[in-house]
Amino acid sequence: MKRTITALVNNTSGVLNRITGLFARRHYNIESITVGVTENPSISRMTFVVNADQMENVEQVIKQLNKQVDVLKVKDITDEAIVARELALIKIVASTAQRGEIAALVNPFRASIIDIGRESMTIQITGDHPKVEAFIDLLRPYGIKELARTGITAFNRGHKKPLNDSYRLTLIN
Template identity: 80%
Template sequence: MKRTIIATVNNTSGVLNRITGLFARRHFNIESITVGITENPSISRMTFVVNVDDHRSLDQVIKQLNKQVDVLKVRDISDEAIVARELALIKVVASPQHRGELASLAAPFRASIIDVGRESVTIQVTGDHQKVEALIDLLKPYGIKELARTGITAFKRGTKKSVFEGSRYSIIN
């Protein structure tokens, strides 16, 4: 089963290596990983998508991660309401006569052409995993020259319900 794990950690050298080492020792395949600083430059946020066989071994890894000195918080957010996005840059073979077609294919995905070369165009798309995969599948017949993906970054949604009353907007958790 696929699980999404988030961790906030101190932004120090070697943290990523130690954390991925824990996953490797448990024989978890990390399908994607994203890491970046948060609103506080001394703290980084990591998002892992991993395939696991059972919850017990995942719980064990989360407990071990929480014991790491530089780890501040670890959570499995797979079963929660989350916002998740991925970015892909796709360089596609494109003669001048096919560029209009490619722009038309990209439009429904809210993707954009960010670079044009003599024999190729580069398309940028952001969205959930299925959206990115769907666009890639549509572009394959044209010939994908190069593909770069960020992996999924995610966090828990802030609210479950919002209410608008006249001029007041309130959020109910």
């Protein structure tokens, strides 16, 4: 089962190495990791996506993370109402004749074409993980030359109650 864990840490050198080392010692493969400075330049937010077979193991990792000197707060946000996004840059093979067809795929996904070469196009997409995966799958038949992804960045929504589907749709539209 995939778990999403966030950590607020002091923005100092070596913190990322110590934290990823802790995951490695527990034999967790980090599927996705993002790190960036928060609104406070002395604090960074880390978002990890890990595969965890048992909840007890995740709880143990969180306890060990909280013991780290530079860790300010750790939270498993998997089962909470969150906002999660990922960025992907995809360079595909694109002849002049295919560009209109590819543009027709880009628009419904709210992606954008950010570079055009003689025989290629680079497209940027942001969204949740399933949206990015679906878009990449649509582009595979054209031939993906290069692919770069940021991994998932996430934090809690501004409210505590889970949204019902009709309210969530209203917010999206």
